[in-house]
Amino acid sequence: MIASLRRLGLLACALLAAPLSLGMETTTPRDMWFGAVEQQYAELSAASERLEASAARFCQAPDEAHKQRLEDDWLSAYQAWQAVRFIQFGPVEQNSRGWQLQFWPDRKNLVGRKVSGWLKAPDAPDVQAIANDSVAIQGFPALEYLLYDDAMDEQVLSDPAVCDLMQSITTHLADTTSALHRDWQAFGEHYRNTPRYTETTLASAIQALELLEEKRLGDPMGLQGTSANGYLAEAWRSGHSVRLVESTLEGLRTGFLPGLSALLREADAVALAEAFRDQLNDALAQASELQPGLVPSLEDEEAFRGLQSLYLNISQLRHLLGNEIAAELGLVRGFNSSDGD
C-alpha cells in the first residue's frame, strides 16, 4: 500500500492528514472521504469561531489592526467553506445550511437589500432574528457587504447598530458551522455503511466542478451565451472571486482526491487517478498565478487570458471526472434523481 502511495506522489501527503487512512487494512474510499471532510468541517467551524471573536474584538476596539484582522478572518472562514463546498448532501442540506452560508447567485441583489434593510431598522437584530430571517442575511456575502460595499462608505462599520448586526451574523454563522461539523460526525456511520454514498460523493464533486465552470467562472466571464458581467461573480464586492475558486480546488485536493484515488485503484484505473491529480494541480497552479479578483480581469486582455486558461483547466477537470472517470466507474447520473420535484 505504501509503495502505491509513493507512486501517487502528492496523494501520500494528503493521506497522512486523514486520521483513518493509515494502519487500517479495511479503509475504504468512503472512510477516507468521511475523515477528510470531517477535518474540513472542523476547520470551517474553527475559522467561523475565529471570525466571530474577531468581529467582537473589532467592535470593542475599532482600530485599523482589528479591522484588518476581521477582514482576514472573514476571508479565511469563507475559504474554509469553499474547500468543503463540494459536499452537497448530508447535514449541509438540513435547513438549507449551504444556502445559509452562501446565498449565491444573487441576481436581484437580495443580499444588498436585506443588509441595507436591517441597517435602517430601529433595532439591530439578535441572533434569533437572523436565524428566522432570509438566507440572504445569514452568510458570508452579507458580511462582505458590511465590510466592503460602497454603500458602507457612508456608514461606519464600528457604529453600534452596524456592529450589532455584524456580530449577530457572525454568531449565527459560528452556530451553523459548529452544528454542521457535529452533524457530519454523527452522519459518519450511516455514510460509511451505505454503499450508494460512493456514487453520491462522486456526483456531488462533478456537480461542484460544473458549478465552478459554468456559474462561478463562465457566467461572469461571458462564456455561457451572455455578455460578461462582473456582478455575477462571487465575492465581487471584496474582489476575492478567484481566491474562492482556488480554495474549492484546494479542498478537492485534500478532501476528495484521496478517496477518489483509492476508488480508482480498486478499479485498477490508477492512470485516471494520476490524470485527475495532475489536471487538478495544473488548475491550482494556474489559479494561484492570477490576481485575487475576477472583475478587473474582464477589462484587461492579458489578465483575461489567464482567467481563460483557468476556465479551460477546470473544464478539462470536469470532463475527466464527469465523463471518463464516471464511465470507468459505471456512474450514471439521474435526471429526476438529482433534481426532481
Place this chain on the structure above:
Amino acid sequence: MHRRQLLKAGLGSVAMAMTPLSWSLPAREEAAWLFSAVDDPSGGHYIAGVAPDGQTRFMIEVPERCHGGCLRPASRQAVLFARRPGTRMHVIDGDSRQLAHTIAAGEGYHFYGHGVFDPAGRYLYVTANRLEDSAGLVRVYDAANDYAHVRDMPLAGIGPHELRLMPDGDTLVIGLGGIRTHPDYGRVKLNLDTMAPALMLMDRHSGEILARHEPSHHQLSCRHLDVAADGTVIAGYQFQGPEWETLPLICRLDADGHFSELTLPEEVTASLNQYTASVAFSRISDTVLVTAPRGNRVLLLDATQGKLVASPALPDAAGARCDGNGGFLVSSGQGGLYRVTPDLAMPELLASLEFRWDNHLT
C-alpha cells in the same frame, strides 16, 4: 422551424416516419398519446407526445422545463405545466400536434407543475403560489373561454403540488407539499423547520376545505397522488429531514375517508432515499404503482391491503400511468419507456429514447 428543432433533438427521421394518429380510441386508458415533459441531451426543453409503443412521437419546444400534465376530457387537448417555479402552462392539440395556447400564471404567481379538469373538460384547476404572501392556491381557468382565469381558491397552506378529481366529480384531492420557495431565491427551500404539509380535500365549486390530513412528521412533504375508482387515494411523500432517518413515504386515504401511512419493510423504505415521484392506480385492480427515482426502482402495492407486492429495479424511474390492461407504463429519466405489471419479474423495456423524461406521464 419545427422541423429544425426535431432534427436538433436527433429525432428527425423518426418524426418524418410518423404513423397516423389514432384518436378514435378516446377512452382514457387507451389514450393515443402519452404526454411528458422532456429535456434533450443538450438541455433543451420540450413537451413530447409519444405513442404507447414508444416508437411514434412528436416534440414541441418550450422555453422552460415542464413537469406534470392532464388530459382535457371530451377533447383532443392536453395541458402541460411548467415545473416549479415556472410561470406558464401549455395546451397541446393532439390532432395537429401543435401548441394551441400558452397561458401565463400572471405577475406575482407561479405554478407548481400540476392541474386537473372537471369531468366536462371545461374548468381547469391548477396549483399555484401567490408570491406576496406565499399562499397556496387552486387557480381555476375556463377552457371554454380561451382558458380565462376565473377565480382562486386558497388552501390555507404553502406549496400545493399534484391534485386530482375524486370519483364524485366535485371534490379535489390535493397534495400540499408545505415547502415555501420564492423565484428570487431560485429553488432554495425557505421554511424547512416550519413546514406544515397535508393531504387535503376541497370542494371544487365552493372552495371549501373538506379535510386536511397531516403526515406523521412535519418534514414529510406530500406531493404526488392518484385516486382509484372507489375513491381510495394513495399519495407519496418526499422527506426533507435528515437522510439517515427512515420515515414512511406513502399514505392512504381510504374510501371511507380514513387516513393512514403505509408501513413497508424498513429496508424497502430506506432504499427509496426519502423520495417518491409519480403515483398511478391500474384502474382495473387494486394495484397502485409508485416511482422512486432516487431508489432506482418502482413499488407495486396492493392499495386495499396497504401491502407491498413487488419492488422491481428501474433506473431513474420517473413518470407512470396505467396501460389499460392492469399494468403500467413507466418512463425513466435516462430515456427508457417500460411496461411494468404485477406478474412480470422485471420491467419490460419498450423503447429507449434520446431524451430525459421528467417525473410524470399524462
